[in-house]
Amino acid sequence: MKICVLPGDGIGPEIMEQALRVLEALRGDDFNFEVETALIGGSAVDATGTPYPEATSKAAKAADAILLGAVGGPKWDTLPREQRPERGLLAIRKELNLFANLRPAILYPELANASTLKPEVVAGLDILIVRELTGDIYFGQPRGVREENGERVGFNTMVYSESEIRRIGKVAFEAARKRGKRLCSVDKMNVLEATQLWRDVMIEISADYPDVELSHMLVDNAAMQLVRAPKQFDVMVTGNMFGDILSDEASMLTGSIGMLPSASLDANNKGLYEPSHGSAPDIAGKGLANPLATILSAAMMLRYTFNLEAKALRIENAVKKVLAAGYRTGDIYEAGTRQVGTKEMGDAVLAAL
Numbered sequence: 001m002k003i004c005v006l007p008g009d010g011i012g013p014e015i016m017e018q019a020l021r022v023l024e025a026l027r028g029d030d031f032n033f034e035v036e037t038a039l040i041g042g043s044a045v046d047a048t049g050t051p052y053p054e055a056t057s058k059a060a061k062a063a064d065a066i067l068l069g070a071v072g073g074p075k076w077d078t079l080p081r082e083q084r085p086e087r088g089l090l091a092i093r094k095e096l097n098l099f100a101n102l103r104p105a106i107l108y109p110e111l112a113n114a115s116t117l118k119p120e121v122v123a124g125l126d127i128l129i130v131r132e133l134t135g136d137i138y139f140g141q142p143r144g145v146r147e148e149n150g151e152r153v154g155f156n157t158m159v160y161s162e163s164e165i166r167r168i169g170k171v172a173f174e175a176a177r178k179r180g181k182r183l184c185s186v187d188k189m190n191v192l193e194a195t196q197l198w199r200d201v202m203i204e205i206s207a208d209y210p211d212v213e214l215s216h217m218l219v220d221n222a223a224m225q226l227v228r229a230p231k232q233f234d235v236m237v238t239g240n241m242f243g244d245i246l247s248d249e250a251s252m253l254t255g256s257i258g259m260l261p262s263a264s265l266d267a268n269n270k271g272l273y274e275p276s277h278g279s280a281p282d283i284a285g286k287g288l289a290n291p292l293a294t295i296l297s298a299a300m301m302l303r304y305t306f307n308l309e310a311k312a313l314r315i316e317n318a319v320k321k322v323l324a325a326g327y328r329t330g331d332i333y334e335a336g337t338r339q340v341g342t343k344e345m346g347d348a349v350l351a352a353l
């Protein structure tokens with residue numbers, strides 16, 4: 001099994017180190033893997049002048065799965081758009097056709113107080129956001145800034161084809177079928193034609209999934225319902241831009257975005273796995289970052305790409321144990337728990353494994 005490792009920028013390398021220790025501990029006959037490390041994001045810009053160098057593209061294509069830390073930082077924010085670290089992320093998603101982004105938001109009972117919402121609103125929360133990742137306004141043409149009537153006009157295009165909607169819809173219905181059998185599709189059909197098509201296609205697909213209850217919600221209402229009564233949701237499916245926003249919102253229901261893994265899959269379950277959080281330049285290199293989202297991303301990789309469900313569960317149970325034992329990085333710390341750094345958190349997970 002070939003794993004392409006892309007530590008990236010900021011806290012990326014630190015959290016990746018801990019995830020790799022966890023994977024190493026699980027090495028065995030059914031999980032015999034090699035790692036190829038490559039550059040992405042700002043560190044790739046510094047070394048090669050581009051955020052997604054040819055060598056990285058080659059390594060990513062040759063791998064069965066990709067494990068990514070995080071990209072970006074203030075150092076690169078003023079570069080031309082083509083050279084910004086985020087471009088590396090968008091390029092790898094597009095090139096490898098990783099259209100299905102799965103972002104679970106699970107509240108671990110021990111962290112109920114870390115959420116800014118009342119514990120009774122979030123206790124037991126377990127949502128899966130399925131975000132389309134290679135279409136929509138992120139990639140739509142035309143795009144740009146042009147002169148019109150003596151002023152600058154910025155424009156982007158929201159566009160979805162029926163086949164793009166259908167393939168993400170199927171992923172979402174399948175996921176709902178394996179969970180609580182409820183799927184909420186989020187759109188803005190009262191204003192945007194592209195999302196009227198989204199809704200129509202979701203309704204068409206639902207005929208093949210009579211066991212899954214499909215509902216629809218406008219995105220503004222969905223944003224409101226997520227903080228009002230988040231437990232009403234099981235699986236949510238939405239486009240690239242709405243999914244970007246709603247998944248950040250959902251992450252904070254759980255107390256810390258530092259806890260949330262994600263998977264971005266192609267049609268054959270080749271996947272890119274990364275924490276939902278960013279590169280946290282303010283704490284980079286200090287050994288303070290929470291490695292759990294990356295460790296949990298490695299668990300998702302074992303589940304979705306390598307079909308090693310038992311090993312994925314071992315990692316997830318180890319993380320639960322560590323939280324129950326009171327270990328906390330700064331982002332989830334509260335009085336009465338034990339504050340640890342990145343490496344100590346990794347040590348604790350290894351011990352629990």
Ligand code: IPM
Binds near residue numbers: 086089090244
């Ligand atoms: C995410 C991020 C990216 C996105 C950025 C960094 C391009 O916010 O993965 O959610 O918008 O998709």
Ligand code: MG
Binds near residue numbers: 244245248
């Ligand atoms: Mg985002």
